[in-house]
Amino acid sequence: MKYSFSVRVGPVGFRVGSAWPSPIAALKNLYAGYPAPRDGVADFTARLDPAGPLRRWFRPSIAIRGDYTLPDALPMALAHGLLAAEMAMNLQMAFGQRRYLLLHAGVVERDGRAIILTGESGSGKSTLAALLGEKGWRFMADEFALLDPQTGLIHAFPRAVSLKNAAIAVMEAEVDPGRFGPHLADTPKGDIRHLRPNDEAIARMAEPAKPVLVLFPRYGAPRFMAGMGPAELFMRLTQASTNYVAMGEVGFAALSHLVRHVPAASIDYPDTATALDLIESFWGEARP
Amino acid sequence: MTDMVRYRADPPEMNAVYDVESMTLLYHRPSGATHLLVSPASEIIGLLQYESRTLNEIVDQLAVQLDFEVDDEAGELVMARLTELERAGLIFRA
Numbered sequence: 001m002k003y004s005f006s007v008r009v010g011p012v013g014f015r016v017g018s019a020w021p022s023p024i025a026a027l028k029n030l031y032a033g034y035p036a037p038r039d040g041v042a043d044f045t046a047r048l049d050p051a052g053p054l055r056r057w058f059r060p061s062i063a064i065r066g067d068y069t070l071p072d073a074l075p076m077a078l079a080h081g082l083l084a085a086e087m088a089m090n091l092q093m094a095f096g097q098r099r100y101l102l103l104h105a106g107v108v109e110r111d112g113r114a115i116i117l118t119g120e121s122g123s124g125k126s127t128l129a130a131l132l133g134e135k136g137w138r139f140m141a142d143e144f145a146l147l148d149p150q151t152g153l154i155h156a157f158p159r160a161v162s163l164k165n166a167a168i169a170v171m172e173a174e175v176d177p178g179r180f181g182p183h184l185a186d187t188p189k190g191d192i193r194h195l196r197p198n199d200e201a202i203a204r205m206a207e208p209a210k211p212v213l214v215l216f217p218r219y220g221a222p223r224f225m226a227g228m229g230p231a232e233l234f235m236r237l238t239q240a241s242t243n244y245v246a247m248g249e250v251g252f253a254a255l256s257h258l259v260r261h262v263p264a265a266s267i268d269y270p271d272t273a274t275a276l277d278l279i280e281s282f283w284g285e286a287r288p
Numbered sequence: 289m290t291d292m293v294r295y296r297a298d299p300p301e302m303n304a305v306y307d308v309e310s311m312t313l314l315y316h317r318p319s320g321a322t323h324l325l326v327s328p329a330s331e332i333i334g335l336l337q338y339e340s341r342t343l344n345e346i347v348d349q350l351a352v353q354l355d356f357e358v359d360d361e362a363g364e365l366v367m368a369r370l371t372e373l374e375r376a377g378l379i380f381r382a
Contacts, residue, residue, distance in 0.1 A: 229308075230308040230309060231308050231309055231313075234308065234313060234324070235324060244322075245320070249317065249320075252304060252322055253304065256306040256313050260306065260308055
């Protein structure tokens with residue numbers, strides 16, 4: 001690949017190659033301050049290739065490739081190159097990660113204890129994780145929670161936060177504009193803008209945390225909270241995992257341990273202030 | 289009730305099992321499949337791990353374990369569970 005960028009996020013090293021310079025320039029800006037992969041060796045390689053023989057120059061469009069590929073994936077416009085790079089890295093993790101059990105979740109930490117925020121797309125977990133990261137919590141993850149089967153700890157994976165639609169303005173009101181990537185309009189997921197986690201999240205990315213609470217937020221409903229039993233939690237977390245099946249019995253044991261030792265609840269909230277209040281109240285009860 | 293068929297389950301070392309509240313999480317090692325079981329499914333598997341049994345034998349043992357009367361309805365319910373477990377690959381015909 002003519003243009004490339006290497007970066008380490010938590011315990012995982014990536015190398016992203018591209019046929020065009022602009023996505024790599026955007027990545028370098030977004031991941032300013034992040035370390036390089038250990039020993040210079042990436043765990044995963046992602047590539048942004050031209051979608052056809054002429055597509056490098058004529059109406060350029062990107063095919064996401066790498067160690068793992070989705071052959072039927074639709075190509076993306078070069079204008080959305082940063083999003084394509086982020087999706088390419090997600091793809092490598094989702095298909096190739098075997099050291100950690102992956103949960104599609106945000107994670108925040110305080111005093112060495114972590115809250116896992118998981119749920120369906122649009123639930124607000126990314127926005128909540130990003131907001132909490134600016135309000136006294138350490139931001140650990142937005143896309144993937146990395147559960148270590150050997151220790152039961154959650155390892156930080158502080159990739160850039162993918163903010164969608166209304167969440168963009170919420171975070172623009174909170175943080176330094178220099179931490180944002182470009183505003184990407186009309187992507188397949190709507191309007192997107194990426195946010196670099198703050199300096200603390202980057203500096204402490206090697207510090208795992210003990211999970212003490214799993215929350216299922218749901219945005220847009222009246223304030224409500226309900227506890228969730230371990231059997232339902234187990235079922236929902238297998239659905240939230242991209243590599244549970246591939247991990248085999250190791251994944252089963254890791255998830256079984258989590259649900260037997262970590263309480264869970266669903267929280268409905270009409271606005272972020274209510275969500276933050278609910279989370280702080282749960283935190284007060286969850287701490288030993 | 290039919291009593292010609294003998295059922296059997298894999299020995300205990302073929303499963304990884306955790307109990308959570310009123311359910312059992314079971315990882316079936318030969319298939320790599322994960323199952324969530326409620327009573328009497330886990331009890332049925334327990335009865336079949338060391339020896340094969342017929343439907344009537346299973347019903348009789350469960351009636352002692354779970355304290356219910358042996359009648360046609362009980363037999364039908366247990367037969368339905370046996371069918372489900374067989375489809376799931378957790379028991380088989382000996």
